Amino acid sequence: MPDLKTVAIEYAFQNKQRFLSQLMDFIAIPSISTDRERTGDIQRAAEWIATRLKNTGLQNIQILLTGGHPVVFAESINAGENAPTVLIYGHYDVQPPDPLNLWHSDPFKPEVRGENLFARGASDMKGQVMATISAIEAILHTSTLPINIKFLIEGEEEIGSPNLGAFISSHKDLLVSDFALNPDTGMISADLPTITYALRGLAYFELRVFGPDHDLHSGTFGGVVHNPAQALCELITGMHDQQGQVTLPGFYNKVRDLDETERQELARLSMDEDFYMNQTGAPALWGEEGYSPVERTGARPTLEVNGLNSGFTGEGSKTVLPSMAMAKISTRLVPDQDPEEVHQQFLEYLRINTPNTIRYEVIKLTGGTASISDLDSKGVQAMESALSDVWGKRPLFKREGGSVPVVAQFQELLNIESVNCGFSLQDDNAHSPNEKLHLPTWYRGIETYIRFFFNLVN
């Protein structure tokens, strides 16, 4: 007679198509959190996922108000006090689909082509959320959950989770758990299962530069005022030195150095120059001198221009000397940098480097600290074993360049660590046109989560 784990895995295998069909229904809701006109869709997505959790057999389903978009909560706490309690994090919001003209299919009409499902949110992270729910359904419909589960699924991750900290603080009793599972991370490639033990933090700003008090004719006035677009470019240029280091004053003061052991471990990831050349399609790589590509993205802080806008950007020519220019600029942080300190460093850089020919203002948009997990914890060990069984090889342990501020918030506010293991791939085009989910990997992910939940009590 097969064990309960095997029975649940068999159920999941037989229900693959239904799981996929449900994921496609979820994805079809354009829950774009950056877009104020989409609050109706945000609400619909929250209700959809709450209903799905209820139908899966979870209890105490709640759609909880925050200062912004609601949080969906659900739990299954029938495994008893001696069983561990896992807090599963997710978000039901997605990035905007722009630029629309580069998509090969409608971003909100999910389409299977080959082994992939194409749609906004397929990989980041509606697919990951549905993998955990599908795994729980497989267990609940074939036996009982050996552990206690709580779900916290938010709707503001893509705008930096501005209300999540306050929500966690005011719901500490509801959320009390032994550790968290965070599926909002990915694998290096489809055949390399991966646990992410470190995540970068984020500090995101909008910088506005002002010159003349109205747009000017560039012929009549070109040459007597400091063009704000040029001045913005000069400020941005100065934010890196010739060695590719960020020049914000004190930016590296609190950066935790890599030791030789960790550098050797990271070197085993096979994320070499060729890997990054293939993933990005860039003409050549670039970055901070003295560090390998995987170190640059995972273990070193960086500063990126996310957007630029000034003057006339339409077709043809307009001889305008613009009165203002804007840049979206974000920094990725590593332990032990503090986003608020980086904010102050950004302001200090501008204070020192802005000439008297222009004015500027800074809008602080989002922020979150970096985090690192203990590799010997029960959660990480259970996941390592599950991944080994499904893929037939030990997983890799990597640092991730992206930011999951909630991991830092769970640590700080709930005093729990996170097991960061999701099944998105590097080439999934998260945040880009033609986002996709690799379906064979997704099905393996569902099996992995089933094994993981059972491993926690063995």
Next chain:
Amino acid sequence: MPDLKTVAIEYAFQNKQRFLSQLMDFIAIPSISTDRERTGDIQRAAEWIATRLKNTGLQNIQILLTGGHPVVFAESINAGENAPTVLIYGHYDVQPPDPLNLWHSDPFKPEVRGENLFARGASDMKGQVMATISAIEAILHTSTLPINIKFLIEGEEEIGSPNLGAFISSHKDLLVSDFALNPDTGMISADLPTITYALRGLAYFELRVFGPDHDLHSGTFGGVVHNPAQALCELITGMHDQQGQVTLPGFYNKVRDLDETERQELARLSMDEDFYMNQTGAPALWGEEGYSPVERTGARPTLEVNGLNSGFTGEGSKTVLPSMAMAKISTRLVPDQDPEEVHQQFLEYLRINTPNTIRYEVIKLTGGTASISDLDSKGVQAMESALSDVWGKRPLFKREGGSVPVVAQFQELLNIESVNCGFSLQDDNAHSPNEKLHLPTWYRGIETYIRFFFNLVN
């Protein structure tokens, strides 16, 4: 018995309101030449002005096809072979009204507030065109024109007159004249009548920088590729040195130096630092070291960023590492710079300064050479006398920072000089929101043109 000049001026005075009303009808047509969706309005504007010229009493009215928007031609050549023939230049197209939200009234519903008429094209240059036509109506309805007149009114000035050179070349016989009157210039202020004896040239480019072959997640990939927005900023920053000079290789090689006499003449213009501070509202002035503001805008070449665009520019934050970035960049040229040589210098700058981490392309948008007029010519003398009579003081002679490529084309293709005298003011917000025309100056402009036409035969 009053002389014919006085009678015509009296007619113009009595018909002021009707002239204004006709101007408002003309302005209400949104003939935006940069906007491909406005070709119907461009055609309407051409027909409107052709009808107005016919009703004024001109002959041989023609709407002539070009490779782009049509040219309107009309003439009155009854003054005989011994009378001079003046070619009056104008354009019936206007700049786009963006950004719309900064207008206090609809840009295409002209509105009189105080002494000003507010609308796109009021000053640049439908008002100037209608001043010349109103002057001619005043003469034709009270006596006869003492000179021969030809009108060439084009519809592509605001997109750099891409088809005008070919049009002039293929209509040399039709356009044969003794000199041109170009009203597409302005006065320093309402009480300082001005003749513009030099105009800057233009070379306008779009620079596109490409990095990764698709937009990337700035967390996952920030730090390993050269961000195209950052790279664009670096290239733009390098286009000026610390002294405010343009660094395109060879840019100053052909620049005609200012001699001490001309510097003294320009210094008399009362266009000092305070003037430019008031006109621009900038926190401080800026520019090439060693030159006064009026020299910088009139007699020195400059390079301006007219627009920037990259990545995410909407509300809030999006953690994208953009795959491309774009800038609109234009140079203003002085004698004897050549726009095509400057194009080559721009390409050479990029060839030298672009790192191998990005790719780029340059789109050449528009260009035109600079020009200088002979101050002792019959046309300039007749205008100097007319302005002196209307304002009661001798006019100022200035260099203009803007570009009127047609002045250079008339010189080159028809072998005629231009008298550059229009009645726009520096604070008319040409090319900006809330463009306006100062009506008392406009009425004086009509009287000036009446006197000018009579002065040419006295």
